[in-house]
Amino acid sequence: MDLERELGSKLLNGIKINEPMSLHTSWKVGGPADYFLIPASQGELVDIVRYASDHDLPLFVFGNGTNLLVRDGGIRGLVVHMGAPFHYIHWEKNGLVAGAGTPMPQLARAAAHKGLAGLEYAGGIPGSLGGALVMNAGAYGSYTGQLVKDVTLVGPDGNIFRLGREKLDFGYRCSNLAGAGIITGARLKLEEGDPAELESRVEFFLAERRRRHPQLPSAGSVFRNLPDRPAGRLIEAAGGKGMRVGDACVSEQHANFIVNLGRATASDILDLIGAVQRLVKERFGIELQPEVKVVGEEK
Numbered sequence: 689m690d691l692e693r694e695l696g697s698k699l700l701n702g703i704k705i706n707e708p709m710s711l712h713t714s715w716k717v718g719g720p721a722d723y724f725l726i727p728a729s730q731g732e733l734v735d736i737v738r739y740a741s742d743h744d745l746p747l748f749v750f751g752n753g754t755n756l757l758v759r760d761g762g763i764r765g766l767v768v769h770m771g772a773p774f775h776y777i778h779w780e781k782n783g784l785v786a787g788a789g790t791p792m793p794q795l796a797r798a799a800a801h802k803g804l805a806g807l808e809y810a811g812g813i814p815g816s817l818g819g820a821l822v823m824n825a826g827a828y829g830s831y832t833g834q835l836v837k838d839v840t841l842v843g844p845d846g847n848i849f850r851l852g853r854e855k856l857d858f859g860y861r862c863s864n865l866a867g868a869g870i871i872t873g874a875r876l877k878l879e880e881g882d883p884a885e886l887e888s889r890v891e892f893f894l895a896e897r898r899r900r901h902p903q904l905p906s907a908g909s910v911f912r913n914l915p916d917r918p919a920g921r922l923i924e925a926a927g928g929k930g931m932r933v934g935d936a937c938v939s940e941q942h943a944n945f946i947v948n949l950g951r952a953t954a955s956d957i958l959d960l961i962g963a964v965q966r967l968v969k970e971r972f973g974i975e976l977q978p979e980v981k982v983v984g985e986e987k
């Protein structure tokens with residue numbers, strides 16, 4: 689196979705063929721990625737992007753897979769995981785520069801320990817910095833976009849560029865970084881704070897989550913909240929808790945979570961999402977919109 693010879697042989701981590709995406713998503717579902725790659729450096733990432741562009745191959749990038757529903761037929765083309773090689777933190781006077789693969793909980797804890805305030809909300813958000821920027825992940829009234837000074841990306845033809853704050857637009861669980869390129873890192877602005885106080889805020893938010901969120905595989909909140917009401921309350925009021933398709937189940941603990949009881953497929957989860965939408969529409973006339981990103985092909 690040309691791709692393995694021409695590209696794979698140059699990459700430190702090689703290429704995996706038909707890699708099950710269920711191994712890389714927090715829901716633990718998803719069919720195979722045709723070609724699965726973990727670039728070991730920015731240079732390798734650029735080589736991968738250029739190869740895909742030269743050969744007209746589709747390329748999908750993801751971080752920790754905690755907001756992703758990959759359909760059971762999997763993803764065609766190249767699938768790039770921004771993992772450990774893009775996991776770094778460099779401290780600056782009033783903030784930090786971090787790699788896109790850095791897990792948000794580690795970023796939150798490290799910043800608190802350093803006496804830098806602003807990231808405490810992220811201690812329990814299991815995504816990577818790259819995913820948190822695309823999704824504008826947030827909690828407890830704070831969100832990632834408000835901290836950003838600039839973002840570095842690799843464009844579709846392999847060019848590296850930086851977008852400053854003035855070029856960035858963050859909304860509720862969305863940003864104009866979606867589709868803008870592959871994020872390799874970002875500079876965040878933080879405030880000075882007391883390490884002990886910041887660390888206890890991180891712990892407080894984590895304890896809140898442990899109390900309120902189910903511990904089974906999920907992708908966090910499935911539906912976007914309405915401006916005046918959390919989606920979970922609507923689902924609960926409509927009687928949706930405990931609804932089930934196969935091993936996909938609306939959590940009894942938090943109605944905006946769909947949990948995988950063991951052997952759920954993406955198709956079970958999608959069917960359950962549809963059933964919950966119909967239930968809430970019939971009961972309240974409201975169309976719930978999914979927050980999770982659905983990608984890949986049906987089986």
Ligand SMILES: Cc1cc2nc3c(=O)[nH]c(=O)nc-3n(C[C@H](O)[C@H](O)[C@H](O)COP(=O)(O)OP(=O)(O)OC[C@H]3O[C@@H](n4cnc5c(N)ncnc54)[C@H](O)[C@@H]3O)c2cc1C
Nearest residue numbers: 750751752753754755815816818819820825826871907908
């Ligand atoms: C238990 C649990 C709790 C959660 N709680 C919260 C919460 O409180 N608040 C909240 O906002 N979210 C929450 N989430 C959802 C999720 O963690 C966030 O949306 C997170 O930001 C996703 O990051 P990720 O790295 O997992 O992204 P992924 O799921 O890997 O990808 C999400 C999207 O970002 C894109 N993407 C990822 N990395 C890059 C990159 N480097 N360059 C370009 N595009 C990229 C992908 O293509 C995809 O479109 C929760 C999820 C779970 C499982």
